[in-house]
Each structure stands twice: as C-alpha cells, then as structure tokens.
Amino acid sequence: MPWIDACATDDIDAEDLIRFDHGGATYAIYHGVDGKFYATAGKCTHEDVHLCDGLVMDFMVECPKHNGQFDYRTGEAKRLPACVNLRTFPVKVEADRVWIEV
Amino acid sequence: MGNRDYDLFGPDAKRAVESGLTAAEWYHSDVPRKVMKELMARSDGPAMRDTVILYGAMIVLAGLGIALWPTWWSAPFWLAYGVLYGSASDSRWHECSHGTAFRTPWMNDAVYQIASFMIMRNSATWRWSHARHHSETYFVGRDPEIAIMRPTEMAKLIVNFFGILDVLKFIPNLVQNALTGPSAAERTFVPQAEWPKVQRVAQVHLAIYLATGALALAMGSILPLMVIGLPRLYGAWHHVMTGLLQHGGLADNVVDHRLNSRTVYMNPISRFIYWNMNYHVEHHMFPMVPYHALPRLHEIIKHDLPAPNRSIAEGFAEMWPAIKRQLAHQDYFLKRDLPATAKPYREDFQLYVPGMMPAPAAE
C-alpha cells in the first residue's frame, strides 16, 4: 500500500481534524489530544456525511449530522445512530509532514 | 408535483430516492471552522441549571396541584405543570436525542429517557425517525416527522393542540411495540439490531401506565393520571404551537433549510420551554450546536438567513394564510426574501429534482 503525503503537522490544530482527498477517496486526518496523528475514512458510516465538519473531543470524533461518534484511533462506532465502524489507516510523521498509508 | 403521498412506502418516497433528492447536499452558511468549534463545544452547566429548574418546578407545581385537589384552586398549578410535562419534555427529548444538551453522555441519556416517556415517544424508535428528519427534512414520503401535511386537515391540526391525535396513535402503537416490537413502517428506519430495544422500552412505558391506571382505580380518582399521562394532553398546546412554526407553510423537497425552516424570536418563558429551538433554521443547518449556543450562532449567520419572525403571533400571521392556501394549491409555499447580504437561494438546489418542485410559487 502506498504512503501518501497528506499535510503538514501544523495544518491541523490540536484536538481537531481536517479533510484530505486523494485518488477519488476522502479521508479524515486527526491531531489527537495525545499529540499523535491518526487517519480514518472521511465520511460517516451512517450516511454520506463528511466528518471534517464534526467536533473532536478527547479521542472521539462526532459526526456533524446526527452525532454518531467514533473513536478515531480504532474507528470503533461509539454512539448511535452510527453502528458500523470507521476504517482507519496507518499514519507516520516525517519531517513535520503527516503521511497516511492508503 | 400536485398531490403528495406521505406514506413511507409510497410513490413520492420512491421518487425522492430515485431522483437523487435524498443524496443531494444541503446548503450551509459559511462559518469559520474555529468559530464553529467554539459553538459546538459542550458543557454541562446550562443544561444542569435548566434541568434542576424544570424538574424542581414540576415537583412544586404537582405538589400544589395535589394539595389543592379536587378544588378548582388546583387548576392553575395543573395548567403550568402540564406545559412542563407535555411541552417542555418535547424539547428535552429533542435536544438530548441529538446528544448535545449536556457534555456528559449519561446525563443526556437520563433526560432523554424521562422526556421520551413524558412526551409518549418510544426512545428507541424516535431517535431514528429524528435522524431521518434531519437528513431529509420535509422530503415528502421520507421524513416521518412532517407536522403539517398538504393539504392540511385543519380539524386535526386544531384537535392536536390537546395532543389527542398523538395519544390516540400512541396507545395502540405502544401496545403493538410491547407485544411484537416495531411496526412495519418503523422497521424502515430503525435498524434491526435495535428492534428488541424498541420492544423493551414499550414494555417499561406500558407497565408504568398500567400501574398508574391501577392506582387511579384503587383510589377512585383520576389524580394519579393528572400527574402521569394526562398532562401529555392538557399541556401539549405549547409544543404544538411552537412545533407548527418550525416548517409550516414553507417549502418541501428542497435542500436549503432557509427555504423549509423558520426562526422566530420568542419570549423567555417560551424559549425555556422550547429550549431555544425557535432558532430553527440555525438548528437544522448545524444540528451539533447545543441549544444554549444557538442565539450566538444566530447572530453570526443571520445576515445569510431570511429575517426571523419577531414573535409567535407574527409567525402564525405569516404561516396560517400559507397553510390555508395550500388547501387549494398544494404546491404553494412561502418563499421568504433573503437580505442583500445573503447568498441567494440556489435554484439548482430547489429544482434539483426535475418535476418535484414547481417554479417558485412565492408571492
């Protein structure tokens, strides 16, 4: 699987996320409360809604539509109406750049 | 479009999916991400304060009603208690179903369960119907929470100010849910994994009503029902009044909440009962902004919205003639002017579905 250069580390505020589109797919990249970076699929598993407009609280991302919640470290769906887990992707940081393996 | 079929299995429901309406993207006013994050931030403080006031007032009012029962002196206390039980529970149910009222999840859930019981909604079913209401607001055949269908049955609308139709629908549904789980229509929007929960919730609610009824029989008095159950009728008027204003007389089958939702300035008591849902365009556009931040959101995006109605009375004065007109012309809707500072309505949004929307019928 190729590693893709997604963004600079300071493109994402702490405890926040951004949207990253690549190769016809959309991803969400997180700057976690632990200072680490994470990546998941960019859209909620409940409906076709981008997570990038949602709120990050601790290790949880909230979908902006119906407040389905996911642990962005594991992708686990934590609150209804989201019942299906989110896909996650490996992330590495090199020279202040965030890379994801897609 | 002409005659509308609101059946969840009907031709309009099918058309909304096939035409792409259900997949279309909704319009959002621009709000910088940093500001939006501040608006969405959760806290327990405001909702804890409001919940203590609400339940405290209910206990005091019901206590006075019971103490003065059966004299007429108890009536004003029941009327006030009824509004808190039969109307404030609607907004608590609503906000807590979004999970935004409190920061702490168990607090949201606790108030959600209590409010669902009072407003006579199955907490496991209605979470899903409301999710659909937000994804597909006023899409004919898809939104299960359309309060004013066209043509409006005026008699029904008026009778329901006392919750009568809601309760008449609720009782057989409750019994069916308790015995066999969700109905066929409910199964279209409640995922299968949740069906047992629907049944369990119905059984708990039914057991409480049966116990209350048994107590009333044993006492030979309706007093227990004045506390549990009947206030859903005699106190419903406020939530019906505010609920009709949310979307009444406005467009259906559009993907711009400025066209299908209404913001109305209200007095502080109504806003407490309604938990700021008078900022209804704002709420639909950004449902993750908690109720206590909606006035701030309103200030930030009002330049992009139609002017709000300045009172409940003004809202009704605008809405009522439109509803009456829809009796004869189902396609008619109020298309309110936008201020010069707003981004215009995108006609391609409204006309997204060929044949679903007529040319704008505004006057």
Ligand code: FES
């Ligand atoms: S679309 Fe994400 S929770 Fe519904």
